[in-house]
Amino acid sequence: GNSVTQMEGPVTLSEEAFLTINCTYTATGYPSLFWYVQYPGEGLQLLLKATKADDKGSNKGFEATYRKETTSFHLEKGSVQVSDSAVYFCALTSTNRDDKIIFGKGTRLHILP
């Protein structure tokens, strides 16, 4: 079945460091891929998405590219801020158009000032 695997946390970085959170997926067909973010005390929200191979999703300085050849969707940011501290979830939707989201287990990110 469809699944998502992402690097385990917590990840701790200093402010202005480069961030990569790895994500790979297993799916039949052509799923859409997402990164969701959950800030402390807040609900889950969509950070960025890519709906087909080679698409690049971007938002708030974060980027991720849909790589079908490596079945990956790694999240990157060039210079992280303390306010980026949160839990990040890689996810995909199933390809039978019901839009059920399959999530990775999440990666907790701590940014130190």
Added chain:
Amino acid sequence: GAGVSQSPSNKVTEKGKDVELRCDPISGHTALYWYRQSLGQGLEFLIYFQGNSAPDKSGLPSDRFSAERTGGSVSTLTIQRTQQEDSAVYLCASSLWVRTTFNEQFFGPGTRLTVL
């Protein structure tokens, strides 16, 4: 505008008791989803409602779990005879549903359930 709301925000119950969790989706959203976020399992899909179609219950972990959606709007997730492993944050999400396009799901703040 108003987002997805859930109640209660926190629920503590004793093992064996029944609980009901409520979700108010964004007005006009025809699709509604329940997910569970627990330490051991991460975020997992539970059940999906779309319009007047029969719900997709494929993610419900046992027959103690059930959900209904009245009038195509508010949904209630019921857990009977709660067990300690049911302790988790239960998230509700809603979306418009258009077959030919991406439908973003908007999540509520969740209900934290603790079973003692």
